[in-house]
Amino acid sequence: EVLAESRVSANGAVGPLAAKAELADDAFAQGKGDFAPANVRSDFRDTILWLPTQETNDEGIADVVVTFPDNLTEWRLTARAITLDDKVGQDSYSVKTSLPVIARLAAPRFFVRGDESSLRVIGQNNLDMDLIARIKLEAKGLIIQDPLQSAAIISAKNRATADFRIKADETGTALITATVLTDQASDAMQLPIPVLPHGIKDNIAWASSNSDSWNFSIPLSADPNTVNGKLFISPSLAAAVSPALSYLAGYPYGCTEQTMSRFYPSVLASQAGDLAMLPDEILDNLDDMVAKGLKRIYNFQHDDGGWGYWKHDDSSLFITSYVINGLLDAAKAGYRTQDYSLNWAIEYLERALENPVSTDNYYRVVDADSRAYAYYALARAERNIDGLGKYVGTKDMSSYGLSLSVLAFAEAGRTVEANLYLDELLSRVSEFDTVAFWKSEVPRYYWNDDQVEATAYGLNAIAKLRPNDPIVAKIVNWLLLERKGDRWYSTKDTAAIVKAALDLAKATNEEAKDLLVTASLNGQEIYSSRLTGQSAEGIEVDLPNLDLNKNKLVVNVEGQGTIYSSANIEYFAEQDSYQATTDGLKIKRTFERLEPVYDKKNQNYIYKRKPLNDAVEVGDYVLVSVEIDPDDQYRYAIINEPLPAGFRVVENDQVFKIN
Structure with missing residues (x-):
């Protein structure tokens, strides 16, 4: 209604709405059957060609x-052009596309179900003569509350408008067509506009392995048009090993960790038989890769026997322990290693463990975790680990160190202690419907500040002692979801996951797959396929025709191998009013009207904040304030603050001086 009070004339000046003149019935009927046909324009792109x-x-x-x-x-x-002898040049040209008569549509970018709005159809006459026009609106997915067409005279080089009141009654995508018909030329344009649900997004989820079923219910309050379900069928974690090995092997030599991570996982995979397929380029060059890697590792060893990131920095318990593990596995695989170098490194660990525990509250957890890693390396080297008991299970040790402690006790044959601390480790896991993982509980940027690697070591510990624990499926699902293409976030955590995947595959007797996988929903088959070999690709299946209320999903696996399944159902549940809820964060949103007041002294406007208690009109500015009150420490929070329909964010809001 506010827009209808003014218009922009051909010369750009704002004036009263006069172009839309009422037509007598006989005048409109006279040209009723003589309109030119209109082509519907619907292909709107910002870039035509590249x-x-x-x-x-x-x-x-x-x-x-x-x-x-x-x-x-x-x-x-x-x-832009370049010649073979490297001469360059560029040029640009502008061109306009237009029509004699143009139909334009003024509408919000989206609606919310239940919204009532006014859509404007603008007819623009680019000819040198006045035109009798019919202005129409069609809308699939919306209810038009006015007559579907309006008559107008559009003067030469001018425009006329017609407003149509609509109601958005169903969620989905409304298809709106605006048409301007005249006897000289006509035009129409079509736009899809989303109709969003008036509700809160929610979901239910499930995860399992091999053959299993899931009975679930979707609330009756859910909007049927918003229900969307997916089934994800993932190969075993070991299936991700082959592409990860290619990434690690192709990583350029760098620090000690990167050098070790380049060949160490491939050595493990070479000893895993059918559990992992080494890429041809690694298989053909593995011996040379290991020899060069070991040479560089030995060259980086410090005078005290330990290793740091580089040749001339301080030795680190973390990095030295990682290298010792790699040397032990390389020797186990038959590669020639230097015994004196290994023993020298072990002696460094034993000396370093005698140093006093850190008294810095900030660093204590780093110190405790590094000692756990050292004891794990000593256990694998068949050395004494009695000193581990002073640190394990204390508040100073994170889940990262606790996982390594479990592995150390298991390697030493001390299964009672290993299982005791595995119970504690499982009590710390962050478990949800489809995923489970361990959070990083250490200061930023230290070696052990990596929840992906911490989760890999946690999975290692479970694979060692309880490989058939139901939580394994959720951990594997989380790790697969965290994968970034053929890798994870770094060489370090990618190498840790490769080791965890191979250890789990050995513990569960996985072999190359030859599986028949079928899935059915409410008795109807939705997927069936045979999986062969160690495929790295997961499968995504739509869950169609979900019922509001009870549903049953069944996954059946026949053959040798392991499959991990997860499903996620998203929907919007609608209700008349909503109460504030909290789940770790309390969020408060406030709307205020900005009222401009002219400051004569500084010759600018200052905006006063006023409570927003009534309707807003076109041209009003509204200030949105969001307050976040966390009940715990978080590294970051992502807040989604939806816009009301018809609003736009003011991009350059720094010009606003707000009192």
Whole structure:
């Protein structure tokens, strides 16, 4: 209604709405059947064409056929060229696309179900003559509450408008067509506009392994149009080993950790038989890769027997323990290692463990975890680990160190203690419907500040003692979801996951797959396929025709191997009013109207904040304040603060001086 009070005339001045003149019935009927046909424009793009490798002919000319989309606007064409002898140049050209008569639509970018709004159809006459026009609106997915068409006279080089009241009654995507018909030329444009649910997004989820079933219910308050379900069928974690090995092997030599991570996991995989397939480029060059890696590792060893990140920095319990583990496994795989170098490193660990415990509250957890790693390396080297009992299970040790302590006790044959601390480790896990993982509980940027690696070591500990624990499926699912293509976040955590995957595969007797996997939903088969070999790719299956209320999903696996399944159902549950809830964060949102007051002294406007207790109108500015009150420490929080329909964010809000 506010927009309808003014219009922009052909010369850009704002004036009263006069272009939309009422027509007598006989005048409108006179031209009723003589309208020109309208082509519906629906292809609206910002970029028409991108040709990065266009070549010219011998005369330096290249012809390109360009089909313009339906946007009526000014386009900029830019060409950049380079010759074989490295001469460069560029040029640009502008061209406008237009029509004699144009239909435009003024509408919000989205609606919320239940919204009532006014849509405006604008008819623009670019001809030098007045036109009798019919202005129409069609809307699939919306209820139009006014007559579907309006008559108008559009003067030459001017425009006319018609407003149509609508109601968004169903969620989904509304398809809106605005049409302007005249006897000289006509036009129509079509836009899809989302209709969002008036509700809160929620979900239910499930995870399991091999054959299993899931009975679940979707609340009756859920909007059926918003229910969306997916089933994810993932290969075993070992299936991700092959592409990860290619990433690690291709990583350039760098620090001690990166050098070790480059060949160590491939050595493990080479001893795993059918559990992992070594890529051909690694298989053909593994011996040379190990020899070069060991040479560099020995060259980086410090005078005290330990290793740091580099050749001339301080030795580190973490890095020395990691190298010792790698040397032990390389020797086990048959590679020639230097015994004196290994013994020298072990002696460094034993001396370093005699140093006093850190009294720095900030660093204590780093110190405790590094000692756990050292005792794990000593246990694998068949040395005494009695000193571990002073640190394990204390508040100073994070889940990272606790996992390594469990592994150390298990390696030493002390299964009672290993199982005792595994129970404690499991009590710390963050477990949800489909995933489980261990959080980083250490200061930022230290070696052990890595929840992916901490979770890999936790999985290692479970695989050692309880490989069939139901939580394994959730841990594997989380690790697979954290994967970034063929790797995880770093060489360090990728190498840790490769080791965990191979240890789990050995513990559960996994072999190369030859599986028939079928899935059914409410008695109807939705997926069936045979999986062979160690595929690295997961499978995503839609869950169609979900019922509000009771559903049953069944996954059946036949054959040799392991499959991990998870399912997620998302929906919006609608209700008339909502109460504030909290789940770790309390969030308060406040709307205030900004009222401009002119400051004569400084010759600018200052905006006063006023409570927003009534309707807003076109042109009003609204200030949104969001307050966050966490009940715990978080490294970051992502807040989604939805816009009300019809609003836009003011991009450059620094010009606002707010009192």
